[in-house]
Amino acid sequence: MSSNTSGGPTRRERMRAETIGEIKASARGQLLEHGPSGISLRAIAREVGVSPAALYRYFDGLDSLLEALCCDFYDELIAASLDAMNEFAPENHLDRMKAWIWTFRSWVVGHRREFELMLSAPEGEERNALSLCGEVADVPLEELDPVVRKSLEHSQLCGQELAAFYRQTEGEGFDFDTVEMPEMSDGLRRELLDNCGRAIIGAELPLTWVYAFTSGWVRVFGLVTMEAFGSLPVQGNIDEFYKTQIKSMMKDFGIEP
Amino acid sequence: MSSNTSGGPTRRERMRAETIGEIKASARGQLLEHGPSGISLRAIAREVGVSPAALYRYFDGLDSLLEALCCDFYDELIAASLDAMNEFAPENHLDRMKAWIWTFRSWVVGHRREFELMLSAPEGEERNALSLCGEVADVPLEELDPVVRKSLEHSQLCGQELAAFYRQTEGEGFDFDTVEMPEMSDGLRRELLDNCGRAIIGAELPLTWVYAFTSGWVRVFGLVTMEAFGSLPVQGNIDEFYKTQIKSMMKDFGIEP
DNA sequence: AATTAGAGTAAACACCGTTAGCTAAATTTT
DNA sequence: AAAATTTAGCTAACGGTGTTTACTCTAATT
8 A cells, every 4th residue: 555665755754744844834933933942842733733742753852853943944054055155156166155154144144043043952962062173073973963963064065165265276376374373382283173174174274274264264153143143233234244354354364355 | 127227228128139149049050050941930939948929029020030140140240351351450451351351251161051041131022132232322221121231331341441452552653544454335434433433442443443343352252152152163272272363353453462 | 006018828820841541543464 | 354563643641830819927117
């Protein structure tokens, strides 16, 4: 009776997938209306037309559902980033990175509540994403918190572009050693090269650029988070402010626009 | 009978203040143990040895209590900042600003859960601190959300120091116009001068420095938030990384160490 | 001494997440 | 085709939550 003889998903599997979709959609609706703490299993059950206990056939509990939601959000963000980046030629790495930043900003601002959940999600455990870069390179990726993994995936999208841009620039005889950077100890040097270079960028590029990338990442994170929380000290010309920030960051790479 | 004939607080007022203190202390304990969403009025009542309803004599409800907690945290942060800044001479503005940054970081890292609450607190309303700088200068300070006000107060602590440092540097014939800065429109110019200059720094200083201050603020916010959330891409040499970041920011002001 | 304001209570209301035990239908296996 | 099994759903309950109402008693004020 199963339609699985031809390899496709079972009838039950289809039903199950659809129910999961309904549950998530309802949860997201409540997230938008009442914020992260306003998501209620019972309310979801009411909306989906099912008893509260039935939801446990689909998720291990509220936390599990929230985590799944978070993963979906990251997937959305990653897909949107890829879409925006692919509006530029594959070798146009600079514009692709700008598109990444721009998508990060616009997606978060258009999905503030989702972003709130994403920020507060991986702390269900003792402490959260401290491994985002720390020991990430030495740990099997499968053992990472799924949300942390998605977040890393999102960062890598930009990092890989930088790596490609580096290879391109390298061929043009760019002198990376003249890029300005504060002096630092061997320990910090190695950590930057290991964590950011290996884990995020996925390539061994010069310290000056790894430092510029890390600084830039902090700045973008600050910008996006502050705007999402409404504490950005610019309100009317945010677009332009971002552009000036991007210009400043490019100068940190030794690139003049 | 009241001890108020000599102007001091009434006996009842003392009792009340002490009870409020006990309530807050219990709430903070739960915050540390179970996170922001683990604060429960009933649990507090249990711990203080009182019926749940009794708490409503002291706070309008859970949200009100959380807001009060937040204000206390900001007061703590501000006091700690002042203490650290005052370890330097009043005219040593540069070191006082560094002390401000350093206190921000160390206090947040030592009080991550408190910081979580502070970040998510003012969003009880529709949307939160969007007025942090936007129209803050044109709005009576009393009408602001108290948490937003405290947060502004904290920023101003650093801003005022910069203003004083500016006056000092001005006398030494420093050429502010040579400080590098991306070009920008008049609209953004005015917004930066109004919001950051007037509201936070409290003085009219050159655009180059206002831009550098705003950029620096975003960077510091990014650093502190990422470290608090465990997603800073440096784990073993964070102190030194901060120092390099501070050096980079100083260069944005045109100051060589 | 009488009155008032304050702090406290118990009981109830309407929610919440989660678990246990059961029923019925859909699928697999024999 | 019949039996066995997996799956989805139910009801009912447990212990927890924030909040409101109406009532009591005690401390301060008049």
